[in-house]
Amino acid sequence: MSDASDTPKSHGRLSIRASLTPRDLMEEPRLVQGAFVAKVITLLPEAFPGTLGLSLTGKALDVGLWRLEPIDLRLFGEGKHRTVDDTPAGGGAGMVLRPDVVDAALRHARVGTPVDRDRWPVVYLSPRGAPFTQQTARRFAACEGITLLCGRFEGVDQRVLDHHQIEEISLGDFVLTGGEIAAQAMLDATVRLRPGVLGNAASTEEESFSDGLLEHPHYTRPATWEGRDIPAVLQSGNHAGIAKWRRARAEELTRDRRPDLWDKRRG
Numbered sequence: 001m002s003d004a005s006d007t008p009k010s011h012g013r014l015s016i017r018a019s020l021t022p023r024d025l026m027e028e029p030r031l032v033q034g035a036f037v038a039k040v041i042t043l044l045p046e047a048f049p050g051t052l053g054l055s056l057t058g059k060a061l062d063v064g065l066w067r068l069e070p071i072d073l074r075l076f077g078e079g080k081h082r083t084v085d086d087t088p089a090g091g092g093a094g095m096v097l098r099p100d101v102v103d104a105a106l107r108h109a110r111v112g113t114p115v116d117r118d119r120w121p122v123v124y125l126s127p128r129g130a131p132f133t134q135q136t137a138r139r140f141a142a143c144e145g146i147t148l149l150c151g152r153f154e155g156v157d158q159r160v161l162d163h164h165q166i167e168e169i170s171l172g173d174f175v176l177t178g179g180e181i182a183a184q185a186m187l188d189a190t191v192r193l194r195p196g197v198l199g200n201a202a203s204t205e206e207e208s209f210s211d212g213l214l215e216h217p218h219y220t221r222p223a224t225w226e227g228r229d230i231p232a233v234l235q236s237g238n239h240a241g242i243a244k245w246r247r248a249r250a251e252e253l254t255r256d257r258r259p260d261l262w263d264k265r266r267g
Contacts (some may be wrong), residue, residue, distance in 0.1 A: 036066040036194050037145035038187050039109045040180075041102075043084065043152050045070035047180045057188055060197045068187075073097075076104040085153055094154035102149070102160045109147045122166050124149045124156060125179030125186070129168030132186055134209035136169065140186070141193035148186070150179030212265040214253045216246040 031037075040048060048070040053061060060066055077084040078101065085095035106122070114120045120143055130136075140146055149156070149166065161168070171182040192198055219230040233245045255262045 031067055032064045032196075035064055036141070036143075036191060037069065038066065038191075039069045039071055039113075039145070039147045040150060040183055040187075041071045041073055041105045041109060041148065042150040042178075042180055042183070043073045044150075044178065044180050045072045048184070050180075050184050052184055052187055052191070056197055056199075057191050060191060060194070065196050066191050066194060071105055071109055073101065073105050076101050076108070088154060092154075096154050097152065097156045099157035099160035099163075102156055103163070106147070106149070106160070106164055113147070114144060117165075117167070119144050120146065122147045122149070122164060123186075124161060124166045124168050125151060125171070125182040126155070126168040127170050127173070127175050129170040132169050132171055132182075132189075134189070137186070137189040137193055140190040146187075146190070148179070148183045150183050152178045209261075212254075212261060213250040214258060214261070216249040216253070 042048070049058070049061065049068050052058065052068060057066075061068060073084055074082050076082075078098070083098075084101045085097050088094065088096045109122075121140060123146060125148060160166075169186065171185055176182060219234060223230050223235070231245065233241050236242070251262075254265070
């Protein structure tokens with residue numbers, strides 16, 4: 001098999017290329033020691049980094065706090081046309097990604113990674129998977145890296161998922177045309193929790209879902225806008241009173257908008 005296109009995907013000062021050539025993590029000059037590595041198996045490697053190359057995640061990518069490695073699934077396809085899919089067994093609409101093709105891509109992605117899934121999860125983005133939550137993001141952020149498999153068409157042959165004991169994760173109760181958008185969302189939620197990515201690590205402590213509650217409302221200048229004032233307590237300088245107000249508003253919002261979270265918290 002040949003390498004991916006010779007034309008790299010440019011992101012700022014960092015070049016991102018889908019490749020079949022295994023790379024030694026210790027040889028990456030722009031990778032900070034202990035940096036998080038994300039390998040994404042996809043039929044659309046050009047979709048990355050996408051929004052991950054912008055703002056704080058993009059800056060962290062530039063300075064080597066984490067690395068993104070798209071792996072082009074098409075390069076593992078069969079025959080002259082590098083076929084990656086076939087008709088579903090038992091009939092039905094659509095096509096299914098072949099187990100041998102996906103297996104080859106997974107074996108390539110596994111090079112240089114820990115076998116322990118607690119250190120390096122392997123995840124298939126699937127609407128039938130377990131819901132992705134802030135707790136899931138924290139679990140992933142504590143790992144050395146992650147491999148994400150982006151589905152297409154009707155999905156992936158179940159045998160390869162079972163063989164590799166792949167964890168299935170869902171972004172929500174809806175269906176996308178592929179896993180690329182879900183992969184970017186999950187990586188954004190995960191990478192921002194890594195040390196050094198956010199300017200103020202304390203900002204993650206009070207945000208939505210951090211303690212089972214939705215986040216309290218936010219305000220800033222001007223003090224009066226369109227006849228609406230900033231709540232007086234927020235301008236009082238009484239830090240204990242401000243904390244109490246924010247807690248009460250967070251509980252009120254959670255109770256009204258997400259009774260499922262409220263019941264779970266109370267339980």
